[in-house]
Amino acid sequence: xxxxxxxPRYLITVTGKxxxxxxxxxxxxxxxxxxRQDPGLGLRQIYYSMNVEVTDKGDVPEGYKVSxxxxxxxxxxxxxxxxxxxxxxxxxxxxxxxxxxxxFFGQGTRLTVV
Amino acid sequence: xxxxxxxxxxxxxxxxxxxxxxCSYTVSxxxxxxxxRQDPGKGPEFLxxxxxAGEEKEKERLKATLTKKESFLHIxxxxxxxxxxYLCAVLGGSGGSNYKLTFGKGTLLTVNP
Numbered sequence: 001x002x003x004x005x006x007x008p009r010y011l012i013t014v015t016g017k018x019x020x021x022x023x024x025x026x027x028x029x030x031x032x033x034x035x036r037q038d039p040g041l042g043l044r045q046i047y048y049s050m051n052v053e054v055t056d057k058g059d060v061p062e063g064y065k066v067s068x069x070x071x072x073x074x075x076x077x078x079x080x081x082x083x084x085x086x087x088x089x090x091x092x093x094x095x096x097x098x099x100x101x102x103x104f105f106g107q108g109t110r111l112t113v114v
Numbered sequence: 115x116x117x118x119x120x121x122x123x124x125x126x127x128x129x130x131x132x133x134x135x136x137c138s139y140t141v142s143x144x145x146x147x148x149x150x151r152q153d154p155g156k157g158p159e160f161l162x163x164x165x166x167a168g169e170e171k172e173k174e175r176l177k178a179t180l181t182k183k184e185s186f187l188h189i190x191x192x193x194x195x196x197x198x199x200y201l202c203a204v205l206g207g208s209g210g211s212n213y214k215l216t217f218g219k220g221t222l223l224t225v226n227p
Contacts, residue, residue, distance in 0.1 A: 004157075033215075042219035043158075043201070058214065090157050092215075100146040100165065100205055103215060105157030 002027045006091050006106035013081055013113055021076045021109050023091030030096030032074040033058070033103070034066065036087040043090070049074055051096075081113045116141045116206045120218035127192055127225050135187040135221045137202030147185050148215065149178050150201040158201055161187075192225045199223070 004025045013019055025032065033048040035058075045058030049068040063085055065077040074093075078085060088110050092103040119138045127133055139147065146165055150158035162171040164180040171178045175196065177188040187200055199220040206216070 040219070043203075043217040045214055048214065088155075092157075100163075102146075102148055102160045102163050104160065105150075108155065108157050110155070 002104070004091055004093050004104050004106040006089075006109050008109060009107060010110050011112070013111070015082055015113055016080050019078050019081060019111075021078075021089060021091075021111070023074045023076065023106060024072050025074075025091075025093040025104070026072065027093060027095070027104065028071065029093035029104075030071070031103075032068065032091065032093045034064070034074070034076045035090045035092065036060065036085075037090060037108075038087050046076070046089075081111075083113045085111065086113050087111060116204055116214075116216040118202055118204055118216050118218035120200075120202050120221050122221060123219070124222040125224070127189075127223070129193055129225055129227050130191045132188070132190045132192070134189070135200055135223070137185040137187070137218055138183060139185070139202075139204045140183075141204045141206035141216070143206055144204060146205040147180055148203045148205070149176075149185070149187055150203065152199045152201055152220070154199075161200075189223070192223075194225045194227050197223055197225045 007022045034046040035043045044060050047066040049055040091106040094103040095101045117140045121136045149161040152158045162178040167182045179186045199222050201220045202218045203215045
């Protein structure tokens with residue numbers, strides 16, 4: 001089954017404790033992205049990647065890091081989480097092709113930073 | 115900068131009461147407009163892609179249309195299971211990047227039995 005898998009689904013952590021949210025896709029997609037979703041603000045892009053070893057900042061990259069060492073994986077790293085990073089996070093992937101294909105989303109990771 | 119505005123923010127319908135959701139956009143070089151459905155706590159689920167003005171797509175009770183400035187998602191004879199947040203997103207070429215989807219804030223649709 002074609003899917004984007006995020007782990008963990010739920011995470012409660014303390015301020016300053018480094019964490020990684022994993023994302024994996026089995027569709028051989030070139031493009032992968034991370035979004036956060038907050039009430040009243042909608043989905044905002046954090047980082048995106050066009051292919052292996054190619055990443056760039058989205059709209060709200062501060063406090064986050066990413067890496068793309070393999071085509072299928074795109075982990076999101078919070079080096080020193082803060083309470084304002086409490087949010088619902090989504091990973092998405094889409095086929096490269098001519099660049100205008102739909103994105104497939106993971107199930108989401110609900111992060112709480114206390 | 116690409117912008118997407120969805121209206122209304124929330125819509126409550128009776129079962130069988132047809133209506134439309136609006137998505138207005140400004141984008142430099144539209145490469146695609148996408149509609150998604152999102153259930154609470156879950157990831158957005160793809161519904162439609164529209165590429166050019168005049169294009170229409172249908173799926174069950176849903177029909178999406180596109181003009182040069184906006185898109186409509188028409189819901190015909192909705193059922194309670196159509197209750198969800200509907201998201202609109204555009205893929206544009208502003209800033210030289212063809213890789214970013216810009217989302218609207220969504221319309222929360224509630225269909226009462």
